[in-house]
Amino acid sequence: MTPVLLSSPLQGFTDFRFRNAFHHYFGGIDTFYAPYIRLQGKMVIKNSYQLDLAPENNSTLDIIPQVMTNDPDEFLFVVKYVQSLGYNELNWNLGCPYPMVTKSGMGSGMICQPAKIDDVLHKAHNESDIVVSMKMRMGYENPEEILDTFPILDKYPLKNIAIHARIGKQLYKGPVDLDAFEKCVTATKHKLYYNGDITSVKAFKEISKRFSTLDHFMIGRGLIADPFLPSMIKNNTEEYPKNRWEIFSEFHDTIYQQYDEYLSGPTPIKMKMQGFWQYFAETTSNPHKTFKAIKKAQNPQKYRQAVDKILRTEMEFG
Ligand SMILES: Cc1cc2nc3c(=O)[nH]c(=O)nc-3n(C[C@H](O)[C@H](O)[C@H](O)COP(=O)(O)O)c2cc1C
Incomplete structure (x- = not known):
């Protein structure tokens, strides 16, 4: 059975620039989830979210938009917005672990509130024909919270529930809890997608x-x-293509150029690329040395030199 692979959204990383370049150079992803839309009290869609979902920026890819809210009216507002762009599915984020979010009863802080989840899903299904899917953790305090939520979720024709097999309290630390995930598999009628720590073949x-x-x-x-x-x-296969680092280099230059055009000034682009290199470095032969070299590069020329040196090393020894 060929698996269906979905790109799990990372706010600040997997925007349309990244997604398009990724798809062009590497492939392998069937559907990309866009990072969440959050309204923050006003019924206004921020410009960066608008750009990210604009059909002209996503013309070659299968994209599913996502929202993070605990408010039925906000949910419906975002439904109408994404439908106006031609999307027919909205993914609901009940996974975000950050205290600022969970303390206000959103993200993984909402998993233990089935009645509130019911309110949102009721309105969405009663007042629109959007397809709803979920992305959630197993709880905030403990992984049983989701088991109490399933009876509510089972009332609605959700497309699927993607589960990141951690609890909110863990943030991104500690192992995924596969025993707890296993309990979810038989506890709901919905189709489950697995998420968490797939870092190698x-x-x-x-x-x-x-x-x-x-x-x-x-x-x-x-x-x-x-x-x-x-x-x-x-x-x-666990074999990389022979020209692995050449392909990576072209991909890197593509996203660098696009972020450089979009972000103004040397500091934002430096921070943006440093964020990426925190992850990229992990699969270089010396992650610590790689990331240190990137962090040390204080201006665009030095950054270019650092990247060239890293890639030369990987091409020689990788
Ligand atoms: C910096 C960062 C930003 C994230 N942003 C989102 C987001 O916008 N929406 C979402 O559903 N999950 C978000 N996540 C969670 C990931 O999509 C994913 O569920 C999690 O990292 C576990 O999967 P992984 O081990 O494959 O990364 C984010 C994670 C990180 C580290």
């Missing part, structure tokens, strides 16, 4: 073997750290 094989009834897998950080991972999973 080996890790993918172990997870897909254990959960052999699942055929949809979401990859987030692993796909930035190793952009070849999805296509290697699809081709069932």
Whole structure:
């Protein structure tokens, strides 16, 4: 069975520039989730979200927009917005772990509130014909919270529930809890997608073997750290293409150029690329040295020199 691979959204990383370049150079992803839209009290869609979802910026890819809210009216507002752009599905984020979000009862802080979840889903299904899918953790405090939420979720014709097999309290630390995830598999009528720590072909094989009834897998950080991972999973190989670093180099230059045009001044582009290199470095031969070299580069010329040196080293020894 060929797995369906989905790109799990990372706010600040997987915007349309990244997605388009990724798809062009590496492939292997069937559908990309866009990072969440958050309204922050006003019924206004921020410009950066508008750009990210604009059909002309997503003409070659299959994209699913996402929202993070606990308010039925906000949800419906975003439904109308994405429908006006031609999307027919909206993914709902009940996974975000950050205290600023969870303390206001959103993201993974909402999983333990089935009645509020019901309110949002009721309005969405009563007042629109959008297809709703979910992306959630198993709870905030403990992984049983989701089990109490399933009866509510089961009332609605959700397309699927993607589960990041952690709880909110963990943030991104500690291992995924596969035993708790296993309990979810039989506890809902909905189709589940697995998400969490697919960072290698080996890790993918172990997870897909254990959960052999699942055929949809979401990859987030692993796909930035190793952009070849999805296509290697699809081709069932652990071999990189011979020109691995040449391809990576072209990809890097493509996103650099686009972010450089979009962001003004040397500091924002430096911070943007440093963010990416925190992940890219992980699959170089010396992650610590690689990231240190990037951090040390204080201006665009020095950054270019650092990248060239890193890639030369990888091409020689990689
Ligand atoms: C910096 C960062 C930003 C994220 N932004 C989002 C987001 O916008 N929406 C979402 O559903 N998940 C978001 N996530 C969670 C990831 O999509 C994913 O569920 C999580 O990292 C676990 O999967 P992974 O181990 O494959 O990365 C974010 C994670 C990180 C580290």
